[in-house]
Amino acid sequence: MRKDSKIRTLAQKIIEDISNGLRPVGAKLPSLRQFAKEYGISKSSAVDIYERLVAEEVIEVLGTAGFFVKGSKEPFLLLEPSKAMEESWRAAFTRSRQLSMTYQPNGGWLDRDLLPLEGLRLALREASRASPADLLDYGDPLGHLPLRALLVERLARLGIEMRTDGLLIADSASMALDLLCRWKLRPGDRVLMDDPTSFDFTGLAKLHGVEVLGIPFVDGKRDLALLRRLVEEQRPAMYLIAPAPQNPTGHVLSPPEAFELLSILRSAGVFIVEDDVYSDLESKPSVRLAALAGLDGIAYIGGFSKVVSGGLRCGYVCAEPEIISELGHVLTMASFGLNTMTSLVIYKLLTSGVYRRNVDAMRGIIRGRRTEAMEQLRHLGFEIPLEPEGGIFIWARWPHAFDLDRTMKAALSRRLSLSPGTAFSPSGGFAEYFRFNCTLMHGEHFYDRLRDVFNGGGPPPLTDCGNGWATPPEPA
DSSP states (O other): OOHHHHHHHHHHHHHHHHHTTSSOTTOBOOOHHHHHHHHTOOHHHHHHHHHHHHHTTSEEEOTTSOEEEOOOOOSSEEEOOOHHHHHHHHHHHHHHTOTTOSBOTTOSSOOGGGSOHHHHHHHHHHHTTSOHHHHHSOOOTTOOHHHHHHHHHHHHTTTOOOOGGGEEEESOHHHHHHHHHHHHOOTTOEEEEEESOOHHHHHHHHHTTOEEEEEEEETTEEOHHHHHHHHHHTOOSEEEEOOTTOTTTOOOOOHHHHHHHHHHHHHTTOEEEEEOTTGGGOSSOOOOHHHHHTTTTEEEEEESTTTTOTTSOOEEEEOOHHHHHHHHHHHHHHHSSOOHHHHHHHHHHHHHSHHHHHHHHHHHHHHHHHHHHHHHHHHHTOBOSSOOSSSSEEEEEOOSOOOHHHHHHHHHHTTBOOOBGGGGOTTSOOTTEEEEEGGGOOSTTHHHHHHHHHTTOOOOOOOOOSSSOOOOOOOO
8 A cells, every 4th residue: 555545544544433433522642653553654654644634623732742632522412323333333232142252241131140040941831831822822912911910010119100001011122112113203303312321222213213312421420401402402202211220331310310300301292211121130229210200201111031031032111001002003013913922931930939039139149240340340450430339231441542443353352242332322432431241251261351352462363254353263
């Protein structure tokens, strides 16, 4: 490659990194010497690249402090995910499910040893003895009535009041969320969600052709002043929220924050979807919006795949009976029926007592693993600005200069699946963050491999299979 062509290519790469959030506004760039060494160019070429970027007002030099990304953040974010951001999301999701990975600390599920395997086997045997109508017919369009009645009782303990005609069983919490989006949203609508948030939310928004309004976390809390401006100026149709513990940060919604959030959203008529699939992992139940305000203008989602089995898909959605009736109609048109056998198994498991005992034991184990994982991450050099109050996730920041693409390949070469913060950010930010699942971070060599990735191990050569993420042989 000719020198001037390489200079243009590297300058364009920095511009793309900035636009995709990999180099946020105010971030310091490598020194000229570091940049030249990293990309195998001369110092004079590095000077040429930085001079071009300064001239284009992409970066600025601040005295003797060095070069920094220039610009100011917009007062709010109306976001259309970029191609690079979409690829980041797809890559993170794909790697999180690779069976070839020895360690998957980026996963959203619990370690197998925490799940009620024997209780599940017993429930499967019990469900197989159900009546011929339950086993062979399509069943109630809203789902298995005994399970719905049991869920009404369970949710009343969280302060969420409803009747069985206000609850619909779905084949997963993800399906319940998709049904709500099909019912409520139209292409071009605007949807509020936290920044960062579950990448299920951002992926689903793209699938439905809606625009995303990101609400950033400021000092561990949502920027409610910005939220107030957004609902007034942008008139969003929906707010997607994971209340407690929030995915990916582990943040728990406090009562004052919840009341203010409700006041802002309800006064503007914004429909609220509260996705609470990790609720059973809380030792002490925190506040739910559906408990504070009822189901007027709110839909509440829960599920069992996280705490029972990823292979046994079962979720539910609660809302006003009129909405549930419409969702049932949407579901009938989409699939004609539900997996009644799954509902039978979940019902048998919940009524056996095994589920409650397993969840009680699980919470204690998770608490211990979370404490150990945070200690180990800090020892490796990570920062944890927002210490999680419960759940399985740790939102950790790597404060040192690093190249995200090289780091991800270095992790892959050691059979580690990592998810960068950009995969959870509607704005494509948080490039220096990673989401860790504390239940998937134990093993003889896990922290040794993580140390190699972040403390100079670098990626060994990979065999390119056309996707840039080829998997090498298992390291010794």
